[in-house]
Amino acid sequence: MSSWKRKDLTGLDELDADEITFLLDTARAFKGVGKRSLKKVPALRGKTLVNFFVEPSTRTRTSFEIAAMRLSADVVNISATASSLQKGETLKDTALNLQALQADIIVLRHSSPGSSRFLAERLESSIINAGDGAHEHPTQGLLDIFTIREKFGRIEGLNVSIVGDILFSRVARSNIFGLLKLGAKVTLVGPSTLVPKSFEKLGVRVIHRIDDVLAEADVVNLLRIQHERQRKEYFPGLGEYVALFGLTKARAAKLKPSCLIMHPGPINRGIEIDSDVADGAQSVILEQVTNGIAVRMAVLYSCAGGAGVPS
Amino acid sequence: MKADPHISESTQQMVMDAESMEKAIRRMAHEIVERHDSLNKLVLAGIPTRGVEVARRLADHIEKIEGVRPYFGTLDISMHRDDLSTRGRVTALEVTRLPMDIDNRPLVLVDDVFFTGRTTRAALDALASFGRPSIIQLAVLVDRGHRELPIRPDYVGKNLPTSLEQKIRVRFENLDSVPDSVFVIKP
Amino acid sequence: MKKITRIVNGRVIDPANRRDESADLWIANGQITTAQVGEATETIDASGLVVAPGLIDIHVHLREPGQSHKETIASGTRAAAAGGFTTIVAMPNTTPPADSAATITWIKEKAAREACVNVLCTGAISKGLKGEELAPFGSLFQAGVVALTDDGHCIQNHEIMRRAVEYARMFGLTVMDHCQDYSIVGDGIMHEGEWSLRLGLPGWPRAGEEMIVARNIMLAELCDSPIHCQHISSSGSVRLIREARARGVKISGEVCAHHIALTDATLAAFDTNFKMNPPLRTQEDIDAIIKGIADGTLTILCSDHAPHASYEKEVEIDHAPFGITGLETQFAIFHDVLVHQREAIDLPRLIALFTSEPAALLKLDRGTLGIGAPADIVLIDPRLDWTFDKDQSASLSKNTPFHGHNWRGRAVRTIVRGETVWSLPT
Numbered sequence: 001m002s003s004w005k006r007k008d009l010t011g012l013d014e015l016d017a018d019e020i021t022f023l024l025d026t027a028r029a030f031k032g033v034g035k036r037s038l039k040k041v042p043a044l045r046g047k048t049l050v051n052f053f054v055e056p057s058t059r060t061r062t063s064f065e066i067a068a069m070r071l072s073a074d075v076v077n078i079s080a081t082a083s084s085l086q087k088g089e090t091l092k093d094t095a096l097n098l099q100a101l102q103a104d105i106i107v108l109r110h111s112s113p114g115s116s117r118f119l120a121e122r123l124e125s126s127i128i129n130a131g132d133g134a135h136e137h138p139t140q141g142l143l144d145i146f147t148i149r150e151k152f153g154r155i156e157g158l159n160v161s162i163v164g165d166i167l168f169s170r171v172a173r174s175n176i177f178g179l180l181k182l183g184a185k186v187t188l189v190g191p192s193t194l195v196p197k198s199f200e201k202l203g204v205r206v207i208h209r210i211d212d213v214l215a216e217a218d219v220v221n222l223l224r225i226q227h228e229r230q231r232k233e234y235f236p237g238l239g240e241y242v243a244l245f246g247l248t249k250a251r252a253a254k255l256k257p258s259c260l261i262m263h264p265g266p267i268n269r270g271i272e273i274d275s276d277v278a279d280g281a282q283s284v285i286l287e288q289v290t291n292g293i294a295v296r297m298a299v300l301y302s303c304a305g306g307a308g309v310p311s
Numbered sequence: 312m313k314a315d316p317h318i319s320e321s322t323q324q325m326v327m328d329a330e331s332m333e334k335a336i337r338r339m340a341h342e343i344v345e346r347h348d349s350l351n352k353l354v355l356a357g358i359p360t361r362g363v364e365v366a367r368r369l370a371d372h373i374e375k376i377e378g379v380r381p382y383f384g385t386l387d388i389s390m391h392r393d394d395l396s397t398r399g400r401v402t403a404l405e406v407t408r409l410p411m412d413i414d415n416r417p418l419v420l421v422d423d424v425f426f427t428g429r430t431t432r433a434a435l436d437a438l439a440s441f442g443r444p445s446i447i448q449l450a451v452l453v454d455r456g457h458r459e460l461p462i463r464p465d466y467v468g469k470n471l472p473t474s475l476e477q478k479i480r481v482r483f484e485n486l487d488s489v490p491d492s493v494f495v496i497k498p
Numbered sequence: 499m500k501k502i503t504r505i506v507n508g509r510v511i512d513p514a515n516r517r518d519e520s521a522d523l524w525i526a527n528g529q530i531t532t533a534q535v536g537e538a539t540e541t542i543d544a545s546g547l548v549v550a551p552g553l554i555d556i557h558v559h560l561r562e563p564g565q566s567h568k569e570t571i572a573s574g575t576r577a578a579a580a581g582g583f584t585t586i587v588a589m590p591n592t593t594p595p596a597d598s599a600a601t602i603t604w605i606k607e608k609a610a611r612e613a614c615v616n617v618l619c620t621g622a623i624s625k626g627l628k629g630e631e632l633a634p635f636g637s638l639f640q641a642g643v644v645a646l647t648d649d650g651h652c653i654q655n656h657e658i659m660r661r662a663v664e665y666a667r668m669f670g671l672t673v674m675d676h677c678q679d680y681s682i683v684g685d686g687i688m689h690e691g692e693w694s695l696r697l698g699l700p701g702w703p704r705a706g707e708e709m710i711v712a713r714n715i716m717l718a719e720l721c722d723s724p725i726h727c728q729h730i731s732s733s734g735s736v737r738l739i740r741e742a743r744a745r746g747v748k749i750s751g752e753v754c755a756h757h758i759a760l761t762d763a764t765l766a767a768f769d770t771n772f773k774m775n776p777p778l779r780t781q782e783d784i785d786a787i788i789k790g791i792a793d794g795t796l797t798i799l800c801s802d803h804a805p806h807a808s809y810e811k812e813v814e815i816d817h818a819p820f821g822i823t824g825l826e827t828q829f830a831i832f833h834d835v836l837v838h839q840r841e842a843i844d845l846p847r848l849i850a851l852f853t854s855e856p857a858a859l860l861k862l863d864r865g866t867l868g869i870g871a872p873a874d875i876v877l878i879d880p881r882l883d884w885t886f887d888k889d890q891s892a893s894l895s896k897n898t899p900f901h902g903h904n905w906r907g908r909a910v911r912t913i914v915r916g917e918t919v920w921s922l923p924t
Contacts, residue, residue, distance in 0.1 A: 004401040013696065022403055029387055029404035038440035041390040071390075090813055112814035113698040114768025133816070134698030173698055201692035298404075301390065305401035 004302040008120035008127040011136035012178040020178055024146050026298035027291070033070055034293060043301055044073035050098050051077045053109040053130070054091075059265060060130050060140070063289070064107045067296035073105070095119045105304060108132070126303040134168045140264055141174025143295040145182065147288050148219055151260055156183030161213045163189040163245060164223030164272055165234075166199065171264045172223060176204055187213050190245060193234040210245050214254040221262040222247055222272045242271055252277045260284050323480070326471060327493035332452070335468030336365065339450055340372035342466050346448075347417055353381035354418040354444070358388055358434055359405040364483045365452050366421035384409045386420070388430060391437040409441055418444040419466075423481040425451040428460035453493060455479050471495070501539050502526045503916060508544025508877065512551060513850035514857070514866035523549055525873040528915035532869055542918075544877055547910065548845065551865050552584025552615075552874030553829060553852040556674075557649070557728060557752065557800035559821070560586075560617070563604060564593025569805040569894045571605070572612040576892035577803070577825040579920035582909025584874035585616040585864050586825070590627070591650040597622035597633040599641035606642060614919040615912070616864070616874070618644045623662045623673060629653040632662055639669040644860045647674035649728060650775075652710060654680055660717050667723040672860060674726040677710035677735070678776065687816055689731075689762040689779045697765060699815065702777045704732035711735040715742040715749050724748040726859060729802050731757050731776035733786030740795040750859060752798035753791060755828035758784050758835050760899060770811045771899040774804070775820035788835070792842040797855045799848075801828040805895030823893045827886055827900045829878075833907035837880070845880060877911040884908055 002022045012020060033039055049068045051061050061077060068075045078098075091110070098106055106123070108116050109130040116129035131137040149155055160179050166172045166188050179186050186204040188195045199206050207213055213220075225241060235241055242248070247261065252274065255261075261273070261283045269275040278285060327335070347353050350373065357366030363385050374380040387405040395401075410416070420434050431449055438447065450466035455473045471493075473479065478496040482489050503525040510521045524531045524538070555578065561569040578586045588605065590596035596605065602619050609617035621638030625631045627648045635646060646666050652675060653659045659675075666673050683706035688694050690701025711727050715738060718725040730736060730751040739751045754774075761780055764772045772778060790796040804821025811818050829852070836842045843851075857865030864874060888901040911921040 002403055026401075026404050029406050030390070032407050033390070033440075036440045037442065040440065042436065043390040043392070043395055090809075092812060110814070112816045114815050117768055118814060132698075136698070167695075168698075170698060173696070196695070198691060199695055202696060301395070302401045305395045 004306045006306045007303055008116070009138050009299050009303055010116040010120050010127065010129045010132075012138045012141050012174045012181070013136065015181070017181045020142070020145070020181060023142055023295070023298050023302060024149060026302055027142070027146050027295040030297040030301070031291065031294035033297070034290070040070050040072060042072045044068065044071035044304055047073045047104040047304055048102060049073045049075050049105040049107065049300070050103040051075065051107045052095075052098060053078070054080045055109050055111050055131065056080070057109050057131065059289075060109065063292045064128075064130060064296050067293050067300055070293070071297055071300055073300070076103075091115060091118065092122060095123055099123050099125050105300060126306075128299060128303060131170050134170055134173070136174045136177070137170040138174050139292065139296050139299055140171045141178045142299070143288055143292040144171075144175055144221060144262060144264070145178050146295050147262065147284055147291050148260065150291070151284070152218065155179065158184045158218040159187065159213075159216050160184045160219040160221065161187045161189050161217045162221045162223065163210060163247070165194045165225055166190055166223070167194045167196065168226065169223050175221060176202060180204070189213055191235045191241070210247070210251065211254075214251055215256070217255060217259050219260045219262060220247065220255065221264075223264065224266065224268060225272050238271055246271060247273045247277055249274050249277060252280070252282070255282065257282075262288060265289065323494045323496045325492055325494050327453075327469060329484075329491035332468070332491050332493065335452065336368050337372050339466045339468055340369050340376060343369065343419060343450065344373055344376055349417070350377055350379040350381055352416045354410060354413060354416055355381050355383045356386040356409060356418055356420050356434075356438075357384070358386055358420065358422045358430060361481050361483060361486070362422035363405075364486060365423055365450070369421060369450065382410050386434055386437055388433040388437050391433040407437075413438070413442040413444050415443070415445045417446045417448075419448045419450050421450045423452050424479045425449070425454045425464050425467075426457055428458050428462035431462050432460055452481060453479055469493075500526065501916070502536070503540040503542065503873075504538035505542045505544050505549055505875070505877075508547050508549035510549045510867065511846050511849050512867035513846055514551065514854040515868050517867070518846050523867065523875070525875075525913075525916045528873050528917075530867050530869055530871045530873050542877070542911070546879065546881070548849075548878040548880055550849045550876050550878060551853040551867050552876050552912065552914065553582045553909070554585045554587075554856040554862065554865050555583050555800050555803070555825065555828070556587040556645070556798060556856045556860060557754070558586040558588055558803045558825065559591070559805065560588045561805060562592060562608060563601065567807050567894075568810075570612070571609050571617060572614075573892060573894045574803070574805070574825070575609075575613040575615045575617060576920070577823070578615045579912045579914070580892050581801075581826040582829050582876040582878065582912055583615060583825060584876065584912060584914050585618060585862065587618045587620060587644060587860070589649040590620050590622040590647065595622050595627045596620065597625050597627070599634070599637040602638060602641035602643055615914050618860075618862070620645045620647050620649070620674065622646070623648045623653060624658065627651045629655060629658065632658070632665060635665055635669055635671065639671060643671070644862065645672045645674050645726070647676070647728070649674065649676045652676045652678040652680070656713060656717070659713070660721065663717050663721045663723050663725060667721060670861065672724045672726050674728050675710065675714055676728050677707045677714065679706045679709040682706040682709065685816075687773060687777070688765050689777045691762060691780060693762045693765055697768070699765070702775075704734050704779070704783075707732045707776055708734040708738060711738050715739070715747055718742075718749045719747050722748070724750065726798070727751045729754045729757065729776055729800070730787065730790075730796060731779050731783060733783045736786045736790035736795055740790065740793070743795060750798065751790070751796045752800050753787055753796050754800055754802045755824055755831040756822060756899065758787055759831050764899065768815045769899070770813070770815050770818035771822055771897050773815060773818055773820055774802070774822055788840055788842050791836060791851070797851065798859060799828070799832050799851045801825050803893075805893050806897045807895055808897070811897045821897070823891065823895055823898045825893065826891055827898065827903075830884070830886070830905035830908045831900070833880065834905035838906045873913060873916040875913040876909050877913075878907065879910045880907045882906070882908055882910070
């Protein structure tokens with residue numbers, strides 16, 4: 001029987017296929033909890049979880065919060081504005097303080113790549129990466145993969161296209177690492193400035209015409225275009241982006257009927273995805289949100305248990 | 312016959328073979344039938360991994376005896392245990408499968424070995440989040456003694472006094488690729 | 499009694515004088531001298547060892563004035579001695595920057611009191627290292643600087659760089675440049691390639707260095723005056739410098755030990771001790787640099803010794819300062835990689851790259867065992883296998899990626915003006 005021996009989840013790049021499958025299987029068991037009348041199990045009773053968000057994120061934080069509550073953990077939320085990071089304290093010192101406050105699990109969202117790993121190496125608490133800069137967002141990657149596996153029953157051999165700003169996307173990276181390990185064929189689609197050809201060294205295909213992937217795709221995962229903070233030298237404007245890469249009605253019509261349309265949210269209606277397409281039958285965007293709770297329960301449960309393993 | 316190639320024969324002793332297991336399970340099935348009127352409402356909930364197999368066989372026998380197959384389900388209790396961080400490793404969870412509504416239905420929890428009673432307690436906690444059965448009973452293939460809680464099984468395949476250091480190993484051919492058997496393993 | 503030292507039984511390698519022979523070396527009055535009539539008062543047995551001119555590192559950050567929590571002239575020169583270096587050239591990015599004669603004088607006076615090896619100074623090219631106005635080269639020259647550089651910074655305005663090179667020519671000073679195009683590099687912190695994509699870290703592409711190397715080649719040609727490109731990291735830079743030197747352009751390039759020992763893949767654990775500027779690159783770059791050293795394109799080896807306190811380095815990788823220590827590890831790394839493993843050059847050439855070559859570049863009266871030269875000498879055991887322990891380092895800072903690394907060859911004794919300033923504890 002497979003087992004889990006890690007105290008932290010800092011990325012999918014460092015996991016092997018068995019470990020990813022373990023988390024997906026565990027998440028499947030936890031998904032049932034959300035359907036019960038009493039949506040709570042005592043597994044993490046008495047544990048303290050700190051949502052430590054140094055970058056704002058309501059969605060991910062709320063999802064972790066619900067997951068932790070369903071596992072009976074006590075939850076504290078700390079955001080950047082409330083934390084002392086702005087008073088010049090280093091991340092290390094802040095985290096040591098959280099540990100001194102006897103946090104069993106720290107869920108970290110931070111703008112620096114590697115920040116979760118930085119804490120994981122220095123703290124006894126379990127560290128769960130909820131997004132570290134452009135590096136990884138492993139629970140989002142897992143919930144995307146979970147959703148795909150739930151629909152197709154497998155990952156191996158599926159054609160998954162990830163569309164958009166890959167260069168700055170931690171969601172894309174976690175998807176790429178996880179999907180490749182489980183045997184999917186991954187294609188990255190987007191402007192050549194945001195999807196440089198050298199991504200192919202990671203084992204994916206890079207394509208700059210979305211129309212070339214529509215007919216073959218089993219999954220189209222659309223990333224949010226961060227136009228509000230996007231540096232303008234990467235592409236000329238949103239209008240041109242929609243024309244070249246937006247999943248319009250016309251493009252969606254060319255997808256296989258079985259093709260899933262995914263988006264990590266929050267969506268920009270009419271930009272990376274047409275509004276009707278986002279609400280259409282092939283869209284699993286809201287299922288992703290629901291599955292996120294089960295996946296995060298599985299991660300919290302596994303890492304809290306894995307922390308007891310003598311290394 | 313060897314039950315486990317990794318353990319020498321001198322440290323293990325077979326206490327049930329395929330035939331005695333079959334008999335014991337059939338007898339438990341008869342006892343369950345005797346004590347339940349509405350078998351079509353009965354739920355057999357196996358506790359993973361081998362409790363599920365015992366429950367499946369009980370359901371088969373009941374169906375043979377009465378022509379009615381009770382609902383056969385799975386109840387994973389791992390997430391209801393309170394010793395997560397002391398268990399040493401986390402093992403994969405099984406998906407819990409129970410009827411949509413267990414309220415006012417008779418339910419029999421099924422496990423392979425009854426020991427301290429803590430697993431059963433966790434199972435009772437778990438059931439509480441699904442509903443309120445009319446009655447909850449417990450069926451086990453082997454009762455090895457050493458209860459630590461005021462819980463005792465209603466149906467027992469075999470009472471087997473053991474010492475605390477001993478281990479009980481239940482094997483099913485369809486799961487373990489060795490003949491059906493129960494072994495006591497001495498430390 | 500007059501002190502006379504005789505180093506016996508060693509292999510004397512003195513590239514400046516084309517010597518490589520078994521011979522004794524005599525020292526009197528702090529100078530290399532001819533065989534003395536009479537008895538030596540001190541005899542050093544160099545059996546199995548190489549006797550060479552003390553090594554020269556023209557790229558060292560001593561951090562004084564202003565950053566003595568990272569390093570001091572005293573601690574930095576002790577680290578130099580432990581690495582076999584008898585002369586080091588201090589970079590000007592101190593606090594305040596070494597852009598005035600007063601700061602140079604302060605450093606030289608402090609070094610005279612506290613340094614155990616020779617400390618030479620560079621002056622800043624621009625006031626405050628801001629890349630806007632020229633520093634006073636004339637008074638810096640009079641104060642004794644041996645070169646000009648804005649190291650750590652790069653003058654982006656080509657006109658200012660041109661005038662700096664032209665003006666420096668009047669004093670015979672070499673301009674040394676940290677080659678980095680700011681607009682291309684942006685906030686890049688590691689080599690732009692597979693690993694920066696994998697780790698989500700901002701990339702620092704080769705072109706960011708190569709553009710400025712190309713600029714410097716053009717300006718050196720235009721001004722007919724030397725420009726030295728510091729810490730070359732990219733294969734393209736090697737190619738540019740090779741082509742330019744073949745045409746007779748006064749351009750030169752130097753190599754740091756870490757740039758031939760480590761690749762960008764070592765950033766995978768986000769360890770800030772692998773973060774330096776320019777960044778670690780790929781095996782292709784390492785191979786090109788080694789080829790450039792072997793064929794004479796790159797003529798200077800150095801450490802870019804850049805100490806930082808642990809609390810400064812132990813932060814998120816994008817907040818951490820660039821740089822690592824290197825005075826105590828560089829000779830062993832270069833020897834192990836270039837001479838022992840890759841056989842790209844022989845031991846006499848390695849010693850030349852650390853002695854006669856930097857002396858020629860900066861017109862120093864060092865790096866030679868010629869009669870009358872200062873008795874700055876290093877004894878090297880080229881067969882000694884050893885393991886680096888950062889906790890034994892003489893540097894105040896321990897920001898090194900090489901803790902626990904094994905190499906073949908190291909300095910075992912360092913002699914400055916005839917006095918042993920360091921020897922390997924036995």
